[in-house]
Amino acid sequence: MIREIVQIGDEVLRRKCEPVTRFDGELCKLLDDIKETLRDARGAGLAAPQIGVPVRVAAVDVDEGYFEFVNPVFVWQKGEQVGAEGCLSVRGKSGIVARPDKVKIIFYDRKGDRYSLVARGFFARAICHEFDHLDGIIYTDKARDVRDEEES
16 A cells, blocks of 8 residues: 655654564555555655654665665664765755765564675665664755755
8 A cells, every 4th residue: 555655844753663573464564565655656765654654664675676674773884975865755855965885784574584785885875864764863864955856
């Protein structure tokens, strides 16, 4: 089901999300809804709080593929990349954000199986952006030169 994407100003975007404790049908439904909503919005990523659910779940859809992350944790972050970002929860704006160029994460899938992953470049940027949402951080908190997209 396509869900409404919460916009900046809604308190759910500022909450530190709770970890997932049950890997069940409810989690699968949430992940399915995130995927459908993300694809409909044509974004690179979407976190559960962006659809009003304050749990540690996010998805990224980039050139490397579609990835679901449950209870993700950074193992390490290396390097730096600086580039433009936007957000489905901050419509019509973009800003310049510094992010790690390479990250290693540990996460669970919808069945509760544990994985690790190393991401670089835009993939790493998308992961960092979405994981920030899980801690109540919006890219505009880190960005410089935030402006309307038509000004960019």
